[in-house]
Amino acid sequence: MSADHAAEHPPTRLDRRKERTRAALIAAAGEFLAEGRTAVSIQQITDAAGVGFGSFYNHFDSKEALFEAAVESVLDIYVAFRDEIVSGYDDPAEVFAVSFRMTGRLQRQIPEMVRVLLNEGTRVLTRGTGLAPRALTDIEASIKAGRFDIESAQLGLMAAGGALLGLLQLLDAEPDLDAGEVSDLMTARVLRGFGMTKEDAADLCSRPLPEPPAL
Amino acid sequence: MSADHAAEHPPTRLDRRKERTRAALIAAAGEFLAEGRTAVSIQQITDAAGVGFGSFYNHFDSKEALFEAAVESVLDIYVAFRDEIVSGYDDPAEVFAVSFRMTGRLQRQIPEMVRVLLNEGTRVLTRGTGLAPRALTDIEASIKAGRFDIESAQLGLMAAGGALLGLLQLLDAEPDLDAGEVSDLMTARVLRGFGMTKEDAADLCSRPLPEPPAL
DNA sequence: ATTATCTATAGATCTATAGATAATGC
């Protein structure tokens, strides 16, 4: 995502101004998306973003294109978060477990962003970008390493991804729950579904976690 | 849902005409909802429903109210489907398994309706109506009966419900998959997550199923 | 001089209602 256009100029001040406007639009769209309010007008979006109405068309062709960009943006941030936290783990099952446990905790860190994911629903699980391809790789590697005992990695992805979305939905709906505790329980349950013993799963879910990266 | 208003008149012909119009609007809204096209105009909806534009306001105050009614309608139909198929099973774990296995197969029967559920996403899991309360009851009963070994029924609901949505998403995205086979595998995986042995789960998921009720 | 932003607005679209028409009730 860091690769720029053909000519690799260093970003000029003008570029950065343009990028600021674009980011403001995406952030505003994300807020509406988190509330499920896709029926807002472009005017309302530009007002919320604090940019002139006409600026919208410098960046996007339609409201739908903006919302799509907002979803992509959240997925990009999520992927960066994940890649950061799992660096340094070798066991693919542990990578999987750490991702899962940390994502639940992420809900308490940036609930608005997670709400965008929830709004996108199970569609995130069949997208070619974002969390799905990574999780699939982890699951496939875990099967190969003999850590998971399941028939189909793809089905495993849907099971784990669906359960993850369910966890995020629960944490969003119940602000008083202990996010760490609930996330670890859910992770253990998924790992058991993948063929681990109760003890192995519980052990893997009680190991220390990395610091959450700043966002 | 069969209880009518205060005065329990038998439905007159006028009542039925009104009901037909309402049903046509809800069906049209459902079709748009299945495609995720909530930005359509009321005019487009009434055109699709084959009713006059003004009729809309005889039944709904706003587009949002109609879409909400369309979701409720799908949930009502789903609940009727579920209640029908699980009647006659005693073991709560088997009730759970049969619901799960049949819901996956339902995707091939009425994909449009299932798409409405998918569009509603994980929100269906925290609703007070529809599948969530039933599934929660099944899970609680299964824990009490010693069939499931999990710490929290609520979390179990999110795991199972999320995995179910994931399954439906997969079946929707991959029309060539064998829905029965995949549904049974997913069900077994969830049951293992709930503490059943691989063998018990596989056994419970290979038992004969009831005929799908006509819809 | 160039580029992106902002303001203003024309035209399109959309909503909500009023009044006419058609169906049913009695």
Added chain:
DNA sequence: ATTATCTATAGATCTATAGATAATGC
């Protein structure tokens, strides 16, 4: 006679663009 439907339309809102303004580049 009553009730729900349909058609037509006024007013509101929304989109897309044109032109003016402000910021940056060279």
